[in-house]
Amino acid sequence: MFDVYITKAAKYLPNQPVSNEEMETYLGLINDTASKARRIILRNNKIVSRYYAVDKEGNSTHTNAELTRNAIAQLFDADFSAQELEVLSCGTSSPDVLVPSHAAMVHGLLKNKSVELNSSMGICCSGMNALKYGFLSIKSGNSKNAICTGSEKVSTRLAAQKYNHEIINLKSLEEQPIIAFKKDFLRWMLSDGAGAFLLENQPRGPVSLKIEWMEAFSYAYELEACMYAGGEKLANGDIKPWNDFSPEQWLNESIFSVKQDVKLLDEFILPKGVQSMCEALEKHQITADKIDYFLPHVSSYYFVNGLQKGLQEKGVDIAEEKWFMNLLTVGNIGSASIxxxxEELMNSGKLKKGERILLSVPESGRFSFAYAYLTVC
Incomplete structure (x- = not known):
């Protein structure tokens, strides 16, 4: 078995940062009416700026594959070229097309040479799943290097025009033309961007991060879907898939919009997060004093105090100064967030050899959680 190191990290955030007051300029007004939920949601998540791969007219400036390629391109230099790449592993919840895979579309833009591809589909954990594929490939000796990515392009999915048919349908039924909170909620939470890591079997440069271990958990066997798209939740908790709806329903009910069962999220995301993290740490005999930096991906600052309290109650008291987050300034970019x-921490100049970093990524899709423990080399 071989050691695995993150030797370089890069990001690509499209265009200029978008402030809270500018959001509806980019995403548009549903039914020409400002969202009543927007200010409440932003007050809770505390995000003050984010990035969209669209202009103010709603036209795309980048595809998801292009965002990913632009992040990856920054990993290539005189010491590591695109021609040396062996594995490309890409995670996303918002691929540009259903098929071919997201990794294949990114590889098509790289135009380097034949490589092994892996596409991880899911929500936030898809980026960590992509990372684990690269980690295990190098760990086993199957490859000497891999590039792993997390990326999202959700802005076009959140555009007001995507809900026009549903509004028209509601009016024809003489119902209030208001989009359900489960759909409106995520319009003020999600944004675009891409991140990429170069993994190698030897450290390189001034800072490398050795991946000591990775762990993942799923509670789908006992909990119903919480965040979903391309279907509609039934009264019994099952998801009726998009291909069981008529094309008219796809438009009239915004079947492909991203939805969030907020009550389910509030009830389970923290307890299951605490449970899974404690199990991961216990398995590897890691205590809070062996964590110098804690990087939790949180969708909203609303959850931070609850997560901290829940961990403390289980004996995992990670001091507040060890928490490292950039949600406020870059937004919630799903699989790319971690x-x-x-990348920001690694290139900050703060890290010292021997320090240890814990990555924590929850996914509310059907409650999955992923962790990685790193040592600075």
């Missing part, structure tokens, strides 16, 4: 947070 990449972009670690």
């Amino acid at each position: 990449y972009i947070a670690l």
Whole structure:
């Protein structure tokens, strides 16, 4: 078995940062009416700026694959070229097309040479799953290097025009033309961007991060879907898939919009997060004093105090000064968030050899959690 190191990290955030007051300029007004939920949601998540791969007219400036390629391109230099790449592993919840895979579309833009591809589909954990594929490939000796990515392009999915048919349908039924909170909620939470790591079997440069271990958990066997798209939740908790709806329903009910069962999120995301993290730390005999930097991906600052309290109650008291987050300034970029947070820390000049970093990524899709423990080399 071989050691695995993150030797370089890069990010790509499209265009200029978008303030809270500018959001509806980019995403548009549903039914020409400002969202009543926007200010409440932003007050809770505390995000003050984010990035969109669209202009103010709603036109795309980048595809997801282009965002990913632009992040990856920054990993290539005189010491490591695109021609040396062996594995490309890409995670996203918002691929540009259903098929071919996201990794294949990114590889098509790189135009380097034949490489092994892996595409991880899911929500926030898809980026960590992509990382684990690269980690295990190098760990086993199957490859000497890998590039792993997390990326999202959700702005076009959140555009007001995507809900026009549903509004028209509601009016024809003489119902209030208001989009359900489960759909409106995520319009003020999610944004675009990409992050990329270069993994190698030897450390390189002034700062490398050795991946000591990675762990993942799923509670789908006992909990129903919480965040979903391309279907509609039924009364019994099952998801009716998009291909069981008529094309008219796809438009009239915004079937492909991203939805969040907020009550389910509030009930389970923290307890299951605390449970899984404690199990991961216990398995590897890691105590809070062996964590110098804690990078939790949180969708909203609303959850930070609850997570801290829940961990403390289980004996995992990570001091507040060890928490490292950049949600406020870059927004919630789903699978890319943990990449972009670690990239900022890795290139900050703060890290010292021997320090240890814990990455924590929850996914509310059907409650999955992923962790990685790193040592600065």
